[in-house]
Amino acid sequence: MTENSSSQTADRYRKIAAAFTERVERVPADGWDSPSPCEGWVARDIIRHIVGTTEFFLGAPAQGAPSVDEDPVGAWKSARDTILGALADPAIAGKEVESPAGTRTIEEMIAIFGVGDLLIHTWDLSRATGQDDTLDADEVNRLFTFMQPMDEMMRQGGAFGLRVEVPEDADPQTRLIAFTGRTP
Structure with missing residues (x-):
């Protein structure tokens, strides 16, 4: 470091x-x-x-x-x-x-x-409490790029649910949220 x-x-x-x-x-x-x-x-x-x-x-x-x-x-x-x-x-x-x-x-x-954990849980808290759920676009892209190769491994530990299907043209935040098993 x-x-x-x-x-x-x-x-x-x-x-x-x-x-x-x-x-x-x-x-x-x-x-x-x-x-x-x-x-x-x-x-x-x-x-x-x-x-x-x-x-x-x-x-x-x-x-x-x-x-x-x-x-x-x-x-x-x-x-x-x-x-x-x-x-x-x-x-x-x-x-x-x-x-x-x-x-x-x-x-x-x-x-x-x-x-990444804090980013995703910002969305969760926003949704739970009816607030703006827009996330930092750079961090969304960084996290989604990082997580994709670990798809299968991530789901084995139970930390993430099954990926939610979204349209191919969905924006990056929607794709990330769906990838983590959340319904955007």
């Missing part, structure tokens, strides 16, 4: 996190129990998952983070700040960890899995 790649990952994460934060801050108090496009989840569960990925990436939960049940906005912001802090610290960002993709640095894990 180079400092440049870490800063690029931090920039990408920061951009997607800003869009996610906008959606999180707009969820009305009674919206946290709204059904999500993720089967069996409500809006609050999306936050719970994203906060949980912080622990997955770093091996420990965000310190002093509020409970997702009591303060989903605060829990998300604490997780976001923890990830950005890790990316800003070369000793943490460069630490090697075991992942589903083999041994990777924390920065690589966030670049490979964290940014």
